[in-house]
Amino acid sequence: MTSLRRGTRPRAKAGPAVLRRLARRLGTPLLVVDCGTIREQYRALSAALPGVELYYALKPLPSAPVVATLRDLGAGFDVATTGEIDLVRSQGVAPTRCIHTHPIKRNADIAAALRFGIRCFVADNPDELRKFEAHRRRAQLLLRVSFRNPAAVVDLSRKFGCEPAAVRPMLEIARSLGIRVRGLSFHVGSQVADPTRYVEAIDACRELILQARADGHDLDTLDIGGGFPIPYGGKLQPIRQFCAPIRRELRGLPAGVRVIAEPGRFIAGPAGTCVAAVTGRAQREGRWWYYLDDGLYGSFGGQLFDHALYPVDALDRTGARHPCVLAGPTCDSIDVIREDIPLPELQIGDLVVGRMMGAYTAASATDFNFIPRARIVAVNQRARRRHAD
Ligand SMILES: Cc1ncc(COP(=O)(O)O)c(C=O)c1O
The missing domain is CATH 2.40.37.10 (Lyase, Ornithine Decarboxylase; Chain A, domain 1)
Incomplete structure (x- = not known):
C-alpha cells in the first residue's frame, strides 16, 4: 500500500449552502457524501492505530467516489461479495490491496474473488475450510473467532465466528488439507462504545497465536475487524482516546504479527x-x-x-x-x-x-x-x- 499523500488539506465541508445548492440543482432526496470527511476519518483512525493496516469495509457505503478517495490514500479494501469486488475493480484497486471477509461464501464467489486476484479469505467452520481445498495453492485464510458482545449496538459475533476452543482443531483440519492459515480475525460488533471487548479479544488471540505457533502453525496476521464508533447524538470519546487501550494491548502481540482492521462505519458514517x-x-x-x-x-x-x-x-x-x-x-x-x-x-x-x-x-x-x-x-x-x- 502507498503511504498517505502529504501536502493536502480538506476543502470546506458540505455545509448548508452546498446542500441547498445541490438540492436546487439535482432535486431530492440526496445523500451528499463529503470525500473530505472520508479522508479525515481515515487519517484519524490511522493515527489512532499506528502500524495497523486499514481495509475499508465496503458494506456501509459501497460507493465509487469513496473507494477512489481511499484508494488514493493507500487504503486496503475489505470486500464480502462479488458486487463489491466489481466496484473496487472498476476503481482500479489492485487485488493485492483487498481481503475477502465473508465467512460463508458460495463457490462461485470464491472463484470470482480468485479470478480478480484476491488471495486472503476468511473461514469460521470446517465446511468452509474444505471449500478451499481445491484452491490451496492460491488462497490463504484467516480463521474468524467469535467474541460475543451484547454491549455493541450490532453484535456481529452471533452469526459468525467459531469458539476460541475450535481454532486448534480447525488449524489441524487446514493442515491436513494443505491449506495455509495466515492468522485470526474477529469483529467485536458494530458501533462499540467501549474498547474493552477489543482488548479481551486481542488478549485471547495472542494466546491462540502462541498456542498455534507451538503446534507448528506459522500464524502471522491478526485482523481486529471494524466496529469503531461515531457520535450519532450522545458524547463519545475521541477515537485516539478510544483506541488507547487497543494500542497498548497490540504491543503485547508476539513478534512478527501483522495487524489489520476493517473499519466501515467510522470512515463512512x-x-x-x-x-x-x-x-x-x-x-x-x-x-x-x-x-x-x-x-x-x-x-x-x-x-x-x-x-x-x-x-x-x-x-x-x-x-x-x-x-x-x-x-x-x-x-x-x-x-x-x-x-x-x-x-x-x-x-x-x-x-x-x-x-x-x-x-x-x-x-x-x-x-x-x-x-x-x-x-x-x-x-x-x-x-x-x-x-x-
Ligand atoms: C466482516 C466485517 N468487517 C467489517 C465490518 C464493518 O464494521 P463497522 O462498520 O462496524 O466498522 C463489518 C460489518 O458488518 C463486517 O461484517
Whole structure:
C-alpha cells in the first residue's frame, strides 16, 4: 500500500449552502457524501492505530467516489461479495490491496474473488475450510473467532465466528488439507462504545497465536475487524482516546504479527448527509405531520436495520419548535422517521437534513412503492494541494 499523500488539506465541508445548492440543482432526496470527511476519518483512525493496516469495509457505503478517495490514500479494501469486488475493480484497486471477509461464501464467489486476484479469505467452520481445498495453492485464510458482545449496538459475533476452543482443531483440519492459515480475525460488533471487548479479544488471540505457533502453525496476521464508533447524538470519546487501550494491548502481540482492521462505519458514517424535502403536511391529533421524500424504506432504513438514530433538523427554518412527526413517502404506516421531534413549523418544499448518515443508510435503501431512493452525490472528491508544497 502507498503511504498517505502529504501536502493536502480538506476543502470546506458540505455545509448548508452546498446542500441547498445541490438540492436546487439535482432535486431530492440526496445523500451528499463529503470525500473530505472520508479522508479525515481515515487519517484519524490511522493515527489512532499506528502500524495497523486499514481495509475499508465496503458494506456501509459501497460507493465509487469513496473507494477512489481511499484508494488514493493507500487504503486496503475489505470486500464480502462479488458486487463489491466489481466496484473496487472498476476503481482500479489492485487485488493485492483487498481481503475477502465473508465467512460463508458460495463457490462461485470464491472463484470470482480468485479470478480478480484476491488471495486472503476468511473461514469460521470446517465446511468452509474444505471449500478451499481445491484452491490451496492460491488462497490463504484467516480463521474468524467469535467474541460475543451484547454491549455493541450490532453484535456481529452471533452469526459468525467459531469458539476460541475450535481454532486448534480447525488449524489441524487446514493442515491436513494443505491449506495455509495466515492468522485470526474477529469483529467485536458494530458501533462499540467501549474498547474493552477489543482488548479481551486481542488478549485471547495472542494466546491462540502462541498456542498455534507451538503446534507448528506459522500464524502471522491478526485482523481486529471494524466496529469503531461515531457520535450519532450522545458524547463519545475521541477515537485516539478510544483506541488507547487497543494500542497498548497490540504491543503485547508476539513478534512478527501483522495487524489489520476493517473499519466501515467510522470512515463512512460522518461523511454522509441526507437531504430530503417536505412533500406534504397535515395536522393530526394536534401535531404537524411532515411527509418527506425519503424515509424508512430509503436512507432512514438504518434506523431499523442498524438501530441508529440520526441527528435530523430543518435546514433553513428557525423559530419556535414544537413536537411534530416526520414521515417517509411510502403508503406504509411503519414508514415514520421520528415521532415528537421538536422542529420549527415547516412548509412544503422545505429541506430537512439528516447528519451522520453515510453508513448503512443508502446501502440498504429500497425502491419500495416505486419511490426512488436517494441519489448519492459526492463532493470534495479531490484533495486540494497546498500551494507551497
Ligand atoms: C466482516 C466485517 N468487517 C467489517 C465490518 C464493518 O464494521 P463497522 O462498520 O462496524 O466498522 C463489518 C460489518 O458488518 C463486517 O461484517
